[in-house]
Amino acid sequence: MAPDLDYNSIEAFHQKLANSRRILAVCGAGLSAASGLPTFRGAGGLWRNYRATDLATPEAFDRDPGLVWLFYGYRRHMALNAAPNPGHDALAALARTNSNFMCLSQNVDNLHLRANHPRYQLRLLHGSLFDIKCTNTNCTHLERNNTADPFFPAIAAASQDQSPSEPGIIPLLDPSHPLPPITRDDIPRCPACREGLQRPGVVWFGEQLDAAMMADVNNWISREPVDIVLVIGTSSIVYPAAGIAERARTKGTTSVVTVNLEAETPDLLDEMSPGDFYFAGDATELLPRLLEPVIGRI
Numbered sequence: 001m002a003p004d005l006d007y008n009s010i011e012a013f014h015q016k017l018a019n020s021r022r023i024l025a026v027c028g029a030g031l032s033a034a035s036g037l038p039t040f041r042g043a044g045g046l047w048r049n050y051r052a053t054d055l056a057t058p059e060a061f062d063r064d065p066g067l068v069w070l071f072y073g074y075r076r077h078m079a080l081n082a083a084p085n086p087g088h089d090a091l092a093a094l095a096r097t098n099s100n101f102m103c104l105s106q107n108v109d110n111l112h113l114r115a116n117h118p119r120y121q122l123r124l125l126h127g128s129l130f131d132i133k134c135t136n137t138n139c140t141h142l143e144r145n146n147t148a149d150p151f152f153p154a155i156a157a158a159s160q161d162q163s164p165s166e167p168g169i170i171p172l173l174d175p176s177h178p179l180p181p182i183t184r185d186d187i188p189r190c191p192a193c194r195e196g197l198q199r200p201g202v203v204w205f206g207e208q209l210d211a212a213m214m215a216d217v218n219n220w221i222s223r224e225p226v227d228i229v230l231v232i233g234t235s236s237i238v239y240p241a242a243g244i245a246e247r248a249r250t251k252g253t254t255s256v257v258t259v260n261l262e263a264e265t266p267d268l269l270d271e272m273s274p275g276d277f278y279f280a281g282d283a284t285e286l287l288p289r290l291l292e293p294v295i296g297r298i
């Protein structure tokens, strides 16, 4: 199929917005890119020559928990030192003005909540960098909002900033610079079962998303047709998040609205339906403009 001719018209989107009540957003790493946090795929998706997606697996943690903890220690440090951007602010403002707005985020950086997004209108599909859980599958230990930086002493190198007196790449990010040796004994054990190692409370490849949360998301989508699904800053490669817009479409959604830095390609346009929109650009700039009739100028 093909979209309407005005598929990238902000005015046409504003008309749709004026007649919409139930709005769903599915967000990805591109939303936090302008806050200085790297995305997973494409430029920036490498950490010390490792693909970020290769470190985000239970197998990688099993093999080398110290390496994976250094990667997550660095991500925690970066996220703690980043600030929400106007894209997060616009979504939080939409949530405050419209109780029928629900935001599903794949991002683990805590920037939605730091932008004062109401908690009950946010579902963190892939968990949080600041939750800590246990590797023991029989243990349900979960500590929320642990912002210790570093989380434990052996990964202090991950919390090191660029020194103003020694400009250049920070040692942790320089693949030719050896990593501090970290053994299993350096990694804190779970305080509940004392057996498992503590690990980041995020969802890795091959792991199930929280079943209760997904049931709640599916109920929200099925309850009544969703008028608009905003797909923001995500490559829409990773399931189940990548399937949510199409699922909403089968329940009656009339507009899937993509906001992505990448320009639309003929193939992408081919996959769009009448009523859909595609806005190519930075979510930080586009979201405040797209939502302005509802949230005012921010």
Ligand code: BJW
Residues within 6 Å of the ligand: 027, 028, 029, 030, 031, 033, 034, 039, 040, 041, 042, 053, 056, 106, 107, 108, 126, 202, 203, 204, 205, 206, 207, 208, 209, 232, 233, 234, 235, 236, 237, 238, 239, 240, 259, 260, 261, 262, 281, 282, 283, 284
């Ligand atoms: C901008 C911008 C700017 C840049 N403005 N835009 C069905 C079919 C096939 C496979 C599967 C399937 N169901 C399940 C699977 C397996 C797997 C999967 O999907 N694999 C795919 C690779 C094919 N899924 C799972 O394993 C999930 N579990 C599951 O489904 O359990 C049941 C099951 C298991 C096994 C088999 C079958 C069923 C779990 C997925 C967990 C993903 N975890 C990670 C790591 C989280 C922790 C961490 O942060 O470290 O989540 S991986 C990584 O990818 C992270 C992200 O949330 C996720 C998505 O990435 P995202 O956000 O889209 O980032 P990018 O970098 O890909 O894209 C950024 C975009 O922004 C780009 O498009 C840019 O253009 C754009 N952009 N700057 C606007 N300024």
Ligand code: ZN
Residues within 6 Å of the ligand: 134, 135, 136, 139, 140, 141, 190, 191, 192, 193, 194, 195, 196
């Ligand atoms: Zn435990």
